[in-house]
Amino acid sequence: MKFDILTLFTGMFSGPFDESIIKRAKDKQLIDISLHNIRDYATDRHQTADDAPYGGGAGMVMKAEPLAACIESVKARQPNSTVVLTSPQGRPLTHRVASELAQKDGLIIVCGRYEGIDERIRTLYAEDDISLGDFVLSGGEIAAMAIVDATTRLIPGVLGSGESADFDSFGDGLLEHPQYTRPPVFMGLEVPETLLSGNHELIRRWRRKESLRKTRLLRPDLLCEIELSKEDIRMLKEIAMEDAGGL
Ligand SMILES: C[S@@+](CC[C@H](N)C(=O)[O-])C[C@H]1O[C@@H](n2cnc3c(N)ncnc32)[C@H](O)[C@@H]1O
Incomplete structure (x- = not known):
C-alpha cells in the first residue's frame, strides 16, 4: 500500500516511521511511504504556504495554490490513491475506519497546520476527512502517523506469525x-x-x-x-x- 504524506514538517516523521512494525512493513515492501513538502510547491520567492484569513481574526490559513499543486502532482503519480484530509472536524478514526482505509490502493494524507487549510481544497480534492478525536492538535502530522500505523497493522503479512489484529481490541x-x-x-x-x-x-x-x-x-x-x-x-x-x- 502506498502512503503519500503532504506536510510542511517532513522531519517529524523520521523517528516513528523508522522503527518497529512500520519499518518492518517497509522493509518487506508491504507499504511504501513518501513525504512531500507542501512548501516545495509554492511558487513565490519566499515559498509562502500560508496567509491571513479572509474576514480577519487570529492565525494563518494554509494557502490553496501550493496545496492544490502538491495534491495534483502526487495524484498524477498515484491515480488510484484516495485523498484524505486530517481534521478535528472529520469522522473519528476507529478500527472500522482503519479497516476501510486498509482496503485502498493508497492514501494521500494532507496535514493541516495553523488555523487549517483553505476550505476550497476540501471542496475540490477531499475524498475522506479523518479526525483523531474531539480535541485540537497543532497539526495533522500526528494524525497522519496514527492513520498510517492503524492502517498498516491491518494489511495482511504486516504482523508477524502469532500476532494478529483480529485478537486486538475492536478486532x-x-x-x-x-x-x-x-x-x-x-x-x-x-x-x-x-x-x-x-x-x-x-x-x-x-x-x-x-x-x-x-x-x-x-x-x-x-x-x-x-x-x-x-x-x-x-x-x-x-x-x-x-x-x-x-x-
Ligand atoms: C490547529 S488545527 C486547526 C483547527 C481548526 N482551526 C478548527 O478549529 O477546526 C491545525 C491542523 O491540525 C490537524 N488537526 C488538529 N486536530 C486534529 C484532530 N483532532 N484530528 C486530526 N487532525 C487534527 C488538522 O490537519 C488541522 O488542519
Whole structure:
C-alpha cells in the first residue's frame, strides 16, 4: 500500500516511521511511504504556504495554490490513491475506519497546520476527512502517523506469525482481555491460575469472559454493536452476578 504524506514538517516523521512494525512493513515492501513538502510547491520567492484569513481574526490559513499543486502532482503519480484530509472536524478514526482505509490502493494524507487549510481544497480534492478525536492538535502530522500505523497493522503479512489484529481490541468488536507475562507473582499480585494451567479450552473461555467483562465495564456501548453468542450471553450473566457479589 502506498502512503503519500503532504506536510510542511517532513522531519517529524523520521523517528516513528523508522522503527518497529512500520519499518518492518517497509522493509518487506508491504507499504511504501513518501513525504512531500507542501512548501516545495509554492511558487513565490519566499515559498509562502500560508496567509491571513479572509474576514480577519487570529492565525494563518494554509494557502490553496501550493496545496492544490502538491495534491495534483502526487495524484498524477498515484491515480488510484484516495485523498484524505486530517481534521478535528472529520469522522473519528476507529478500527472500522482503519479497516476501510486498509482496503485502498493508497492514501494521500494532507496535514493541516495553523488555523487549517483553505476550505476550497476540501471542496475540490477531499475524498475522506479523518479526525483523531474531539480535541485540537497543532497539526495533522500526528494524525497522519496514527492513520498510517492503524492502517498498516491491518494489511495482511504486516504482523508477524502469532500476532494478529483480529485478537486486538475492536478486532472482534470487544476490548481485549487482560494480558500477563512472567513473573507469576508481582508485588503480591498473582497471574490468574487458569492462564498457568496449560488447558487451551479453559484459557480460551477465561479470555473471552474477561474480554466481555472489560468491555462491559469500560465500553458497554460496544456490546450493542456485535452479535453475541449463547456462550457470550451466559458469560455476561455470570459477570453481572459476580459483580453484584452473587458468585
Ligand atoms: C490547529 S488545527 C486547526 C483547527 C481548526 N482551526 C478548527 O478549529 O477546526 C491545525 C491542523 O491540525 C490537524 N488537526 C488538529 N486536530 C486534529 C484532530 N483532532 N484530528 C486530526 N487532525 C487534527 C488538522 O490537519 C488541522 O488542519
